[in-house]
Amino acid sequence: MSSDARSDEQENERRLIARGQEGDRAAFNALVEKYQGAAYALALRMLGDPDAAADVTQEAFFSAYRALGAFHGSSFRAWLLRIVSNGCYDVFRARGRQPVTSLEALLEHDDSSSSDSRLPTTMVDPSWNPEESVLRVEMVHSIESALLQLPPEQRLAIVLCDIQGMAYDEVARIMETPLGTVKSRIARARAQLRVLLTRGGELSPPTQRQDAERST
Amino acid sequence: MTEDFNRRLHESPEYRQEQLSAALDGMLAPEERAALDAHLAGCETCARELEELHQVRTLLRAMPEPALPRSFLLPTEGELVAPRSAARTAERAPATTVTPLRQPTRRATRTLQVTRWIGTIAAVLGMALFLGTLVVHQGATYSTSAPNAAQPQDGRPNPAVGGGTANGGTIPSPTHTFASAGTQATDKAATATSSPTISATMPAKSSGTPETTLTSPSSSPAPGDILRTVSLVLLFGGIVLALASFVVARRI
Numbered sequence: 001m002s003s004d005a006r007s008d009e010q011e012n013e014r015r016l017i018a019r020g021q022e023g024d025r026a027a028f029n030a031l032v033e034k035y036q037g038a039a040y041a042l043a044l045r046m047l048g049d050p051d052a053a054a055d056v057t058q059e060a061f062f063s064a065y066r067a068l069g070a071f072h073g074s075s076f077r078a079w080l081l082r083i084v085s086n087g088c089y090d091v092f093r094a095r096g097r098q099p100v101t102s103l104e105a106l107l108e109h110d111d112s113s114s115s116d117s118r119l120p121t122t123m124v125d126p127s128w129n130p131e132e133s134v135l136r137v138e139m140v141h142s143i144e145s146a147l148l149q150l151p152p153e154q155r156l157a158i159v160l161c162d163i164q165g166m167a168y169d170e171v172a173r174i175m176e177t178p179l180g181t182v183k184s185r186i187a188r189a190r191a192q193l194r195v196l197l198t199r200g201g202e203l204s205p206p207t208q209r210q211d212a213e214r215s216t
Numbered sequence: 217m218t219e220d221f222n223r224r225l226h227e228s229p230e231y232r233q234e235q236l237s238a239a240l241d242g243m244l245a246p247e248e249r250a251a252l253d254a255h256l257a258g259c260e261t262c263a264r265e266l267e268e269l270h271q272v273r274t275l276l277r278a279m280p281e282p283a284l285p286r287s288f289l290l291p292t293e294g295e296l297v298a299p300r301s302a303a304r305t306a307e308r309a310p311a312t313t314v315t316p317l318r319q320p321t322r323r324a325t326r327t328l329q330v331t332r333w334i335g336t337i338a339a340v341l342g343m344a345l346f347l348g349t350l351v352v353h354q355g356a357t358y359s360t361s362a363p364n365a366a367q368p369q370d371g372r373p374n375p376a377v378g379g380g381t382a383n384g385g386t387i388p389s390p391t392h393t394f395a396s397a398g399t400q401a402t403d404k405a406a407t408a409t410s411s412p413t414i415s416a417t418m419p420a421k422s423s424g425t426p427e428t429t430l431t432s433p434s435s436s437p438a439p440g441d442i443l444r445t446v447s448l449v450l451l452f453g454g455i456v457l458a459l460a461s462f463v464v465a466r467r468i
Contacts (some may be wrong), residue, residue: 029289036288041281054285061288062296135278143275161241162276168243187228187237193272194265203271 013076021068028065036061038164039084045159048090049149056087060184063087075170082174085156092152139202146196150189157182158189221251225262236266240273328461335457342451349444 013034038042039060043053060083064071073079135143147155153175158172161182172182197203225232238244239252256263290296 023291025290029292032289036284039280040284040288045406050285054288055275058288061290065290098325135275135280139275140279143279158276162273162281165277168241183238183243184230186235186241187233190237190240190269190272191229191233192266193276196273198268202275203268 017076032061035080039080042081042084042159043088045090045147046155052091056084056091060084060087078170078174142200142202146193149196150192154185154189157185161186225255236269240270272300328465332458332461335454335461338450339454339458342447342454345447346451349440349447366368
C-alpha cells in the first residue's frame with residue numbers, strides 16, 4: 001500500500017471514529033467490519049475456545065463503542081486489541097487457572113457431534129489456500145495448540161508481534177509493559193515454540209530449508 | 217569483552233534467546249549485531265538456533281486468520297446488551313481444567329449476604345438488649361447518688377441516669393452508662409445470669425431505696441429474665457451466623 005493510500009485510509013478511519021463518538025453506530029460498524037477478524041483471531045489464539053473468543057470479541061466491541069470518547073490515540077487497532085486482550089485476561093481470572101492444552105482437551109473429550117465444530121481446520125478462513133502456503137492444515141492445529149501451552153503473557157506478546165504483525169513498541173503499549181519485558185517475552189515464546197514444534201516435527205530439518213526462508 | 221559475550225551466549229539461554237530474537241526483528245544496536253554475527257560465523261549451534269527461530273517466526277506469520285463464527289456488528293437500534301462473557305465462559309470451561317470452576321452463583325452470594333446481614337443485625341440487637349438488661353440492673357445503683365428528682369414516681373429509674381424502661385429492653389441513650397455497663401458487664405455477666413431476678417424485679421418495684429430493691433426477694437421469672445436470655449441467644453446466634461457466612465464465602 002502506498003503511503004498516500006495509507007494516509008487516506010487513516011483519514012477515513014479518523015472520520016469514522018469521530019462519527020462513532022457522536023453516536024453514529026453505522027460508522028462504528030464500519031470499524032467493526034474492518035477489525036473483527038483481527039479481534040476474533042486474537043481472542044481465539046489466546047483462549048483456545050471459539051465460544052469464549054466470540055463472547056470476548058463481542059463484548060470488546062461493545063466496550064469500545066461505549067468508551068470511544070476516551071480514545072485519543074493514533075492506532076484504533078492497538079486500542080481495540082488491548083480491550084480484547086483485557087477481556088481474555090478476565091476469562092482467565094474467571095476460570096481460576098487457565099488450562100494448559102485446552103484445545104487438545106476439547107478435541108479429546110468432546111463427543112463426535114460437536115467435535116467437528118472445534119477442529120481448527122474448519123475454522124480457517126475459506127479464502128486461505130493451504131497449497132500456496134508454507135503451512136499445511138495439520139500444522140495450523142499444531143501451532144495453535146503449541147501457542148496454548150505458553151504462559152499467557154508470552155502467548156499474547158508473540159501473537160501480537162508475529163501473528164498480528166505489530167511492532168515491539170506497539171506490543172508494549174497494548175500490553176502496558178516496558179519494551180524490555182516485551183523483548184524478553186517474545187524471545188522466550190519463540191524459544192519455547194521452537195522446542196514444542198521440533199518435538200512435533202513441524203520444524204523442517206536444515207537440508208529441506210527453502211532459500212526463500214533465509215532472507216531476513 | 218568478546219570473550220565475555222561469547223561465554224554469556226552459551227551459558228545463559230535467556231540471554232542467547234533474547235539476542236537471537238532481537239536480531240531477527242532488527243532490534244539489536246549495530247555493534248551488538250556485529251558482535252553476534254562474528255559469533256555466529258564460528259558457532260554452528262547458535263547459527264542453527266537462529267535459523268530455527270526464524271522458521272518459527274515464518275510459520276507464525278503464515279498462520280491464516282480463523283473464519284468468523286458470526287458477525288460482530290453492533291445492532292443499529294436499541295440498547296447494547298453485552299453477553300456476560302466471563303461467567304458464561306466459566307461455565308463452559310473444559311473438564312480438564314486443573315482447578316475446578318469455583319464461580320459462585322448469584323443466588324449463593326445473595327443468600328450469603330442476607331445471612332451476613334441478619335447475623336450482624338441479630339448480634340447488634342442481642343448485644344444491645346443484653347447491655348440494656350445490665351443497664352437496668354446498673355441504673356438502680358446509680359440512682360442512689362442522684363438527687364430525689366432522679367427517681368420517678370412509678371419506680372422506674374430516670375432515663376437520664378439509668379436509662380431503660382420497664383421492660384429493660386431498650387437501648388439506653390447516655391453513653392456513659394454504656395461504658396460503665398460494659399466494663400461491669402464482664403464482671404456482672406457471670407453474676408447477672410445467676411441473679412437475674414434482682415434486676416428483673418427492679419423495674420417493677422415502686423420507689424424505695426435501690427439497695428432494698430436490689431436485695432428484694434425474687435418473684436416468678438419476670439420479663440427481664442426472659443429478655444436477657446433472648447438477648448444472649450440473639451447475640452451469640454447472630455455472631456455465629458455472621459461468622460459462618462464469612463467462612464462459607466471464603467470456601468466458595
